[in-house]
Amino acid sequence: MSELELHRRYPRTGSIPRVELAELPTAVDSVDGLGQKLGIGTLWVKRDDLTAPRYGGNKVRKLEFLLGHALAEEHESVWTVGAVGSHHVLATSLYARQVGLQPHALHFPQPVTDHVREVLYALSTTRPHLDLVDSKHALPVELAKYHVRKWLSRAESPYYIPGGGSSPRGVLGYVNAALELARQIDNGELPVPDAIFVAAGTCGTLAGLQLGCRLADLPTSIVGVRVVDKVLANPLVTANLANRAGKILADYGVEVPRIRARDIEIIDDQIGPGYGEPTSAGREAMRTMDAAAGVELDPTYTAKAFAGLIDYQKKADRPLRDVLYWHTLSSADLGDLVEEADVESDLPEEYQSFFPGKP
Numbered sequence: 255m256s257e258l259e260l261h262r263r264y265p266r267t268g269s270i271p272r273v274e275l276a277e278l279p280t281a282v283d284s285v286d287g288l289g290q291k292l293g294i295g296t297l298w299v300k301r302d303d304l305t306a307p308r309y310g311g312n313k314v315r316k317l318e319f320l321l322g323h324a325l326a327e328e329h330e331s332v333w334t335v336g337a338v339g340s341h342h343v344l345a346t347s348l349y350a351r352q353v354g355l356q357p358h359a360l361h362f363p364q365p366v367t368d369h370v371r372e373v374l375y376a377l378s379t380t381r382p383h384l385d386l387v388d389s390k391h392a393l394p395v396e397l398a399k400y401h402v403r404k405w406l407s408r409a410e411s412p413y414y415i416p417g418g419g420s421s422p423r424g425v426l427g428y429v430n431a432a433l434e435l436a437r438q439i440d441n442g443e444l445p446v447p448d449a450i451f452v453a454a455g456t457c458g459t460l461a462g463l464q465l466g467c468r469l470a471d472l473p474t475s476i477v478g479v480r481v482v483d484k485v486l487a488n489p490l491v492t493a494n495l496a497n498r499a500g501k502i503l504a505d506y507g508v509e510v511p512r513i514r515a516r517d518i519e520i521i522d523d524q525i526g527p528g529y530g531e532p533t534s535a536g537r538e539a540m541r542t543m544d545a546a547a548g549v550e551l552d553p554t555y556t557a558k559a560f561a562g563l564i565d566y567q568k569k570a571d572r573p574l575r576d577v578l579y580w581h582t583l584s585s586a587d588l589g590d591l592v593e594e595a596d597v598e599s600d601l602p603e604e605y606q607s608f609f610p611g612k613p
């Protein structure tokens with residue numbers, strides 16, 4: 255197993271349960287010319303789209319600790335939740351199956367686009383157990399039912415992975431990611447950035463980066479760009495997640511700083527009409543990044559995060575010198591999985607109407 259930066263700095267954390275899924279460290283690239291165009295010194299991109307060739311993005315770092323914990327607790331299956339086209343459900347199911355755990359998921363509806371169908375094709379290859387509810391408002395009741403079943407049957411119940419993989423265990427993946435960046439700075443791969451920008455959904459990525467940068471004593475501002483409702487993504491939720499992850503680390507001898515809600519910076523003005531609704535600033539950010547770096551952004555998360563970075567600089571009193579955009583979207587091609595999919599036999603009856611024909 256390759257040594258994580260977390261383990262190098264704090265050897266006792268090497269015994270925190272984990273499975274190895276990611277190819278780390280991910281690269282940090284500077285994008286020639288784009289910084290100047292945006293009015294900053296240099297724009298850097300942390301390439302977490304490349305965390306794993308099979309399926310990358312930010313889920314992989316979280317799943318290393320989540321699936322490791324599920325195996326350590328001797329579960330045979332995992333259970334998670336998301337919309338029918340959820341990348342989180344796909345990543346969780348792919349990697350759960352890879353490490354020998356049966357994936358289960360609770361799906362709620364969203365408009366079925368070609369992209370959603372592609373995700374479902376790929377998901378079907380993991381032979382998941384799926385339940386489809388009528389609306390996301392059914393989730394709290396389903397979650398309560400799960401906890402009652404778990405209380406009654408303990409280890410026989412699936413290991414619960416919350417939406418986005420943002421539990422304290424999942425956050426550890428991003429504490430390590432921040433320490434990995436600190437190492438790259440020490441190695442001279444990039445200077446200390448003035449600011450890091452990242453999409454904030456369930457806030458696990460932001461929480462881990464905040465705690466990891468504090469552990470590494472980086473003076474960098476960590477800015478989350480909110481892409482979901484404020485009840486889900488806010489400084490209180492983020493600080494709470496960071497502190498609960500910190501508690502796990504403290505059990506392994508790490509001296510952990512307390513993160514306060516006022517330490518967390520979240521930009522609220524990029525979400526536009528709502529979660530998943532494209533914005534014109536996001537579309538412009540997608541075009542800008544693609545033209546300058548050939549990096550593809552998605553309208554729901556990463557385009558809004560990058561648009562937040564562009565807008566932040568426009569409003570800043572002084573030009574920022576080095577700014578890092580943390581790229582969290584998988585760039586893996588799902589083509590092979592779509593090819594091998596057999597949705598008729600591997601997805602439940604109620605999903606069949608989503609597939610008028612194979613793409």
Ligand SMILES: Cc1ncc(COP(=O)(O)O)c(C=O)c1O
Nearest residue numbers: 418455456457458459555582583
């Ligand atoms: C591509 C992408 N970026 C960012 C995020 C947000 O990460 P987090 O949920 O940890 O805030 C997600 C969450 O699903 C995502 O899919």
